[in-house]
Amino acid sequence: MSAQKLYLNAVQFKAELDRCLNCKNQPCMHACPVNCNPQEFINQAKSGNYAEAVRTIGRNNPLGQTCGLICPDKFCMSACTRSKIDFAINIPKVQATILENYRHLAPKAPNPSYNGSDIAIIGAGPAGMSAAAVLSRLGYKITIFEASSRIGGALNMIPSERLPHETIEKDWESIVDENLIDLRLNTKIDNPAKLLNKYAGIIIASGEPNxxxxxxxxxxxxxxxxxxxxxxxxxxxxxxxxxxxxxxxxxxxxxxxxxxxxxxxxxxxxxxxxxxxxxxxxxxxxxxxxxxxxxxxxxxxxxxxxxxxxxxxxxxxxxxxxxxxxxxxxxxxxxxxxxxxxxxxYSGPMIEHNRIIYAGDCKHGGSTIVEAIASGRSAAFILNERLTASAA
Ligand SMILES: Cc1cc2nc3c(=O)[nH]c(=O)nc-3n(C[C@H](O)[C@H](O)[C@H](O)COP(=O)(O)OP(=O)(O)OC[C@H]3O[C@@H](n4cnc5c(N)ncnc54)[C@H](O)[C@@H]3O)c2cc1C
Ligand code: SF4
Known part of the structure; x- marks a missing residue:
């Protein structure tokens, strides 16, 4: 599929922005597992404030462009009020188009400096990547262990006409931080519990490899x-x-x-x-x-x-x-x-430990990219809470 079909052209983009009804109760936002705020980024884009629109998307979704290309229509779109008049706004495509065209206007904000704690993440699929995004913003040093030779996890099985791999790389570029994130590809972890000696906490986001x-x-x-x-x-x-x-x-x-x-x-x-x-x-x-x-x-x-x-x-x-x-x-x-x-x-057996948290498909079963992102984010916040509480 050509980039033209993956993204909205200028006329389609403007038409989609203009169709938004600015609903007071924001059903689109409440239907999104990561609580993205379509109304806000649509309004920002409509008034030409594309850099803010990019930041709004990135606030809750570190994989906004990838998600925009493949997110199913059962979340924000099925809640969109516009469907009661004609048809739902293609919110995911609007999101992907904003990031494809205007990401360069909003360079990544620097992360805080190292907070002294190290965390291991197993799996560089959407759940592991979004956990890394949250934890690096909190100053943790993260090592991501990925068994395969590339990031993206199950997303790599999606035909490239639907999801070109470079889209995942573009999102990853806005997450990576050479001081705080160390990605180790081709590194399979067979015994996650062994990492507890070296790391304050572990997030297992290993998907369903069987x-x-x-x-x-x-x-x-x-x-x-x-x-x-x-x-x-x-x-x-x-x-x-x-x-x-x-x-x-x-x-x-x-x-x-x-x-x-x-x-x-x-x-x-x-x-x-x-x-x-x-x-x-x-x-x-x-x-x-x-x-x-x-x-x-x-x-x-x-x-x-x-x-x-x-x-x-x-x-x-x-x-x-x-x-x-x-x-x-x-x-x-x-x-x-x-x-x-x-x-x-299906995934393998789970280990119970206060400093190990599971996220994504290995925890919830086969789901969707946005649910895996939400799960990775929530695992990161839970781990941060536990580590902060135990340090206090
Ligand atoms: C063919 C296909 C099409 C899909 N289409 C869509 C779609 O259109 N829309 C949508 O929303 N969702 C789709 N999905 C679902 C979506 O891709 C998954 O829900 C999502 O990728 C799950 O993310 P995750 O991070 O939990 O796990 P995964 O993406 O599976 O990532 C897990 C990662 O962990 C690594 N790993 C596993 N074990 C180890 C280990 N021991 N040590 C180190 N690393 C390890 C794996 O190599 C992998 O990279 C599709 C899935 C597939 C398979
Ligand atoms: S539900 Fe649809 S029309 Fe209403 S604010 Fe969200 S995107 Fe706009």
């Missing part, structure tokens, strides 16, 4: 979405691809497979079309890209037949608010070059 299992015979013939999305080039195919799952991750697998040369992509979704956990935009994009969706379909077996994989799929129906299997409805669908399962992921 792929959920389907528990079907022949599951070894299906590839985990994490392996696929982290390295799609490795799995280029011109054959048929099946994607098992009906959420936004499954949709991204389908888009990626299509872009990766698949002759056809089919999604198998256990529940109904209306239950799919994707945005309207994603749904329309699936249709536009001619990706087939089979709802009420549960794969029950995958079998490798001379290099081609057969998927055995059972039909379900919706009855008394529950999904039930239709007896004797399983059919064999042969001829897949690749089957990707995108049915969830």
């Amino acid at each position: 792929c959920a299992v389907l528990q079907i015979p022949g599951e070894e013939n299906c590839l985990c979405h994490i392996d696929y999305l982290q390295n799609p080039q490795k799995y280029k195919t011109c054959g048929r691809v099946a994607v098992i799952g009906g959420g936004c991750v499954a949709a991204d697998c389908a888009f990626t497979a299509k872009a990766n040369g698949a002759s056809a992509v089919e999604m198998f979704v256990r529940r109904r079309l209306s239950d799919m956990r994707i945005t309207r935009r994603e749904y329309l994009e699936l249709l536009n890209k001619q990706i087939d969706i089979s709802p009420l379909s549960s794969p029950v077996k995958a079998e490798n037949k001379d290099g081609q994989i057969s998927l055995f799929v059972r039909r379900n129906r919706f009855s008394a608010d529950k999904i039930e299997a239709i007896p004797d409805s399983t059919v064999e669908i042969p001829g897949y070059a690749l089957i990707i399962k995108a049915v969830g992921s």
